[in-house]
Amino acid sequence: MDNTVNSAMLDPATGWSILALFSLVWIFLGWFWGRKARALDDFMLAGRNVGMALGVATAMATWVTSNTTMAAPQLALQLGIWGMVGYSLGSVGLMLFAPLARRIRHLMPFGYTSGDFVRLRYGKTAWRVFLLISLFYAFGWLISLGMAGGVLIHALTGIPYQYGMTVILSICVLYTLLGGLRAVIGTDFIQTIIILLGIGMLCWLAITRLGFDDIHSAVAESRPELLNLLMPAAIMFLFNNLLFGVGEIFHSNVWWSRAFAFRKGVGFSAYLTAGAMWIPIPIVAGFVALAVPALGLNVPAADMVGPMVAARLSGALGAVVVFIVVFSALASSLDSLLAATADLILQDIYRGHLRPAAGENELRVAAKLIILGLGLGAWLLCLPRLTTLAELLYFTGAFVSSTIWPIAAGLYWRRTNAAGATLAMLLGTGVGLYSYFAIGFYVAALSGAAVSMLTVIITTWLRPADFNWQTLRAETEAVA
Amino acid sequence: MILSSDLLAILVTAALAVVTLSPLVLLGLLAKDWKSGKLW
Numbered sequence: 260m261d262n263t264v265n266s267a268m269l270d271p272a273t274g275w276s277i278l279a280l281f282s283l284v285w286i287f288l289g290w291f292w293g294r295k296a297r298a299l300d301d302f303m304l305a306g307r308n309v310g311m312a313l314g315v316a317t318a319m320a321t322w323v324t325s326n327t328t329m330a331a332p333q334l335a336l337q338l339g340i341w342g343m344v345g346y347s348l349g350s351v352g353l354m355l356f357a358p359l360a361r362r363i364r365h366l367m368p369f370g371y372t373s374g375d376f377v378r379l380r381y382g383k384t385a386w387r388v389f390l391l392i393s394l395f396y397a398f399g400w401l402i403s404l405g406m407a408g409g410v411l412i413h414a415l416t417g418i419p420y421q422y423g424m425t426v427i428l429s430i431c432v433l434y435t436l437l438g439g440l441r442a443v444i445g446t447d448f449i450q451t452i453i454i455l456l457g458i459g460m461l462c463w464l465a466i467t468r469l470g471f472d473d474i475h476s477a478v479a480e481s482r483p484e485l486l487n488l489l490m491p492a493a494i495m496f497l498f499n500n501l502l503f504g505v506g507e508i509f510h511s512n513v514w515w516s517r518a519f520a521f522r523k524g525v526g527f528s529a530y531l532t533a534g535a536m537w538i539p540i541p542i543v544a545g546f547v548a549l550a551v552p553a554l555g556l557n558v559p560a561a562d563m564v565g566p567m568v569a570a571r572l573s574g575a576l577g578a579v580v581v582f583i584v585v586f587s588a589l590a591s592s593l594d595s596l597l598a599a600t601a602d603l604i605l606q607d608i609y610r611g612h613l614r615p616a617a618g619e620n621e622l623r624v625a626a627k628l629i630i631l632g633l634g635l636g637a638w639l640l641c642l643p644r645l646t647t648l649a650e651l652l653y654f655t656g657a658f659v660s661s662t663i664w665p666i667a668a669g670l671y672w673r674r675t676n677a678a679g680a681t682l683a684m685l686l687g688t689g690v691g692l693y694s695y696f697a698i699g700f701y702v703a704a705l706s707g708a709a710v711s712m713l714t715v716i717i718t719t720w721l722r723p724a725d726f727n728w729q730t731l732r733a734e735t736e737a738v739a
Numbered sequence: 740m741i742l743s744s745d746l747l748a749i750l751v752t753a754a755l756a757v758v759t760l761s762p763l764v765l766l767g768l769l770a771k772d773w774k775s776g777k778l779w
């Protein structure tokens with residue numbers, strides 16, 4: 260019997276039907292929630308009044324990307340039990356951001372972007388270095404998500420890559436354009452529920468159809484290293500993944516824009532709860548991969564292990580569930596990234612560098628054009644399906660981890676100085692990139708963060724500044 | 740040092756329990772925010 264599953268698990272007609280149904284729902288909701296958004300704050304930051312339920316769900320959904328649903332099973336198959344647990348440590352970033360979100364809302368109640376903070380706290384040089392890092396990361400993530408969309412839709416349904424990628428990008432651009440952050444956060448809630456129910460159901464199927472004992476004994480017999488609690492590469496991955504996640508969350512405007520958008524007093528609890536509820540998701544998604552030996556599956560591509568197991572366990576229904584979960588996971592991250600990156604370009608490039616005197620109406624039009632331009636740019640870059648572009652995101656570990664200390668210290672230590680923060684970002688990125696090429700991907704974030712930390716601590720100690728926290732509130736209030 | 744079947748079962752069952760209860764928690768929070776007019 261050939262146990263290799265190479266062909267698509269759903270026929271294209273079913274794939275198109277599911278895509279059409281969900282696309283219509285997201286676009287309608289985007290229009291519905293966005294129809295009353297008149298002011299720029301409404302469009303960019305959902306009126307700055309988002310409550311706890313939507314706050315928790317949007318943080319969870321945005322952090323569950325196609326990587327979580329597809330790469331967690333892949334990592335479980337490659338690195339075993341620590342692959343699952345290591346991936347779940349991505350939640351540490353969300354939980355550590357909880358106090359920062361409260362501090363951000365307190366210091367800058369009228370702020371718009373993470374760039375605002377770096378500009379006001381450290382000045383223009385650090386701001387420009389930060390913008391380069393942040394935009395590089397955002398584009399890397401955007402392209403990797405767009406390409407993942409095309410690849411996954413093709414793998415699951417047989418729909419050609421270009422069509423699938425175009426559909427997922429167009430849908431997200433359209434409803435973000437119609438409803439701004441309100442549409443993003445509203446759809447995130449529904450997408451979170453879908454993702455949780457979907458992966459829970461697949462894990463439940465694996466347990467009831469195969470049982471823990473059969474799954475465990477088959478893995479112990481054919482791949483015992485996956486159950487080894489002392490696998491060195493996996494333990495290294497665990498720490499690197501933790502720091503990569505912290506760096507991604509601390510610097511990215513995706514998370515800052517939510518800190519500004521959440522109602523006063525919600526940020527801390529929302530991020531903490533989202534982090535706690537995110538912990539088990541990669542474990543549940545990853546466990547499904549451990550069923551591979553018990554099912555006797557041959558896996559041609561490690562990142563397709565989740566859908567393959569689902570299809571084997573429950574046939575077409577499993578494949579439909581996986582497709583809906585993956586589509587939801589992709590959309591929930593893509594829309595957030597589009598909205599937050601558009602905010603960053605609007606506030607820090609357009610208003611910050613090109614049109615400082617732009618009025619609210621001009622900015623609203625510019626915000627929409629930027630979302631459209633971002634979608635178009637991502638589509639053009641994703642079209643040739645260059646795998647080197649998809650790998651761009653892996654490089655960014657070195658970049659983002661170098662921002663952890665300048666951001667955290669900048670929010671809490673008034674003595675941290677601008678030159679030290681700039682140097683920390685540059686040195687951390689440089690050393691992180693060197694480690695990436697000289698040693699391996701699993702140390703890039705680790706070394707970048709370490710060098711950045713040392714630089715911030717030493718420069719703060721050698722040349723202490725005396726920053727006035729009131730500057731942040733006063734300056735952002737004046738702009739708002 | 741190999742993870743036993745029992746420990747694997749405990750880890751995955753606990754994770755699955757949280758994942759299963761999470762939608763209920765979110766819907767509960769949504770209802771609470773809705774009632775108090777603090778949805779957004």
